[in-house]
Amino acid sequence: MFWGVKVNNRLLLAALGVAIAAWQGHAQARDYISIAGSSTVYPFSTVVAEQLGKAGKLKTPKVESTGTGGGFKLFCGGVGVNYPDIANASRAIKKTEFQNCQRAGVKEIVEVKIGYDGIVVAQSKSAAPLDLTRREIYLALAKRVPDPKCQDCGKLVDNPYQTWKQIKPSLPDSKIEVLGPPPTSGTRDAFAELALEGGCQSFGWIKAWKEKDENEFKSICQAVREDGRYIESGENDNLIVQKLESNPNAVGIFGYSFLEQNADKVSGASVDGVRPDYDSISSGQYTVSRPLFFYVKKAHVGTIPGIENYIAEFTSERAWGEDGYLVDKGLIPMPAPERKQYAADAKRLKPLSM
Numbered sequence: 001m002f003w004g005v006k007v008n009n010r011l012l013l014a015a016l017g018v019a020i021a022a023w024q025g026h027a028q029a030r031d032y033i034s035i036a037g038s039s040t041v042y043p044f045s046t047v048v049a050e051q052l053g054k055a056g057k058l059k060t061p062k063v064e065s066t067g068t069g070g071g072f073k074l075f076c077g078g079v080g081v082n083y084p085d086i087a088n089a090s091r092a093i094k095k096t097e098f099q100n101c102q103r104a105g106v107k108e109i110v111e112v113k114i115g116y117d118g119i120v121v122a123q124s125k126s127a128a129p130l131d132l133t134r135r136e137i138y139l140a141l142a143k144r145v146p147d148p149k150c151q152d153c154g155k156l157v158d159n160p161y162q163t164w165k166q167i168k169p170s171l172p173d174s175k176i177e178v179l180g181p182p183p184t185s186g187t188r189d190a191f192a193e194l195a196l197e198g199g200c201q202s203f204g205w206i207k208a209w210k211e212k213d214e215n216e217f218k219s220i221c222q223a224v225r226e227d228g229r230y231i232e233s234g235e236n237d238n239l240i241v242q243k244l245e246s247n248p249n250a251v252g253i254f255g256y257s258f259l260e261q262n263a264d265k266v267s268g269a270s271v272d273g274v275r276p277d278y279d280s281i282s283s284g285q286y287t288v289s290r291p292l293f294f295y296v297k298k299a300h301v302g303t304i305p306g307i308e309n310y311i312a313e314f315t316s317e318r319a320w321g322e323d324g325y326l327v328d329k330g331l332i333p334m335p336a337p338e339r340k341q342y343a344a345d346a347k348r349l350k351p352l353s354m
Helices: 002-029 041-055 068-075 094-105 132-143 186-200 214-222 237-246 256-261 277-282 307-314 336-347
Strands: 034-039 062-065 086-089 111-123 144-146 156-158 179-182 230-232 251-255 267-270 289-297
Touching: 034 041, 034 068, 041 062, 041 086, 041 256, 041 307, 068 086, 068 094, 068 186, 068 289, 111 186, 111 237, 111 336, 132 186, 179 186, 179 237, 179 307, 186 214, 186 251, 186 256, 186 289, 237 251, 237 256, 237 267, 251 256, 256 267, 277 289, 289 307, 307 336
Parallel strands: 034 062, 034 086, 179 230, 179 251
Antiparallel strands: 086 289, 111 251, 111 267, 111 289, 144 156
């Protein structure tokens, strides 16, 4: 009996050795970093990847724009060369996503905050400038809104607004047509939380709902209408820019970096009286802004070549500093002490705990 147990243990150890050898063999076969996730972080990640490739010591990392949710789904699929080494994210990882990672064997995850970005409501340069409040954005895009006949009577109805002018007489008499990201996008999540929920809470009786039933409150405030006024346009923000050029009555939702890169074609609407720009986002005056991140699978460090180099390059002052090359792409840098802390934590591969 005891001999049988020993044999089983030996077999188990042998099988484990074969599995480890197989993983190492496959890992050696992949000699580049695999990155997936946020379309907002994609341009920053791509530039850093190109910098590494130009240095000639490493193969240029492969970066895919799958959306934040899609990136985490791939990243948390497991450990090994079939799964990304790094996930880009335009919001922090959710507890459920972290738990999915844990269940799949992705035990140690390093969170690297890279800076800030504003979410803009953009329009063609040929259109009359829009001045919106978060309340008006909520009324334009939410699935259910207060009854227009009596907004303070505590009654919700399916969104009846078809034009901006119906929301407020001074707004354009054009159809509400908003091109934006899908549910898998971190930009969509952040926009729903910052803009829609922010406007929703301007109604005191809905704000009070949060204390009674937080899940119902979020459903009321963050659910986007599905009657064709909001048009999901995939993870390609450049495509939204093209559509805005061809349709001056439409507006689009994407990160500030794309507004910066396409300033000759589109402009950003003011929100709560503030235009989106470098200063208003970095100071916090622009209310629809959020931090950006990437996440590293620690188990892949030292096995997939170049991950530590990628982290070092991204967190260098020449990249994410106030005069860094990522600022030219639209990244809003963190304050210097925050950059220093995140760079130090990233260098020592400090695991995230939730």
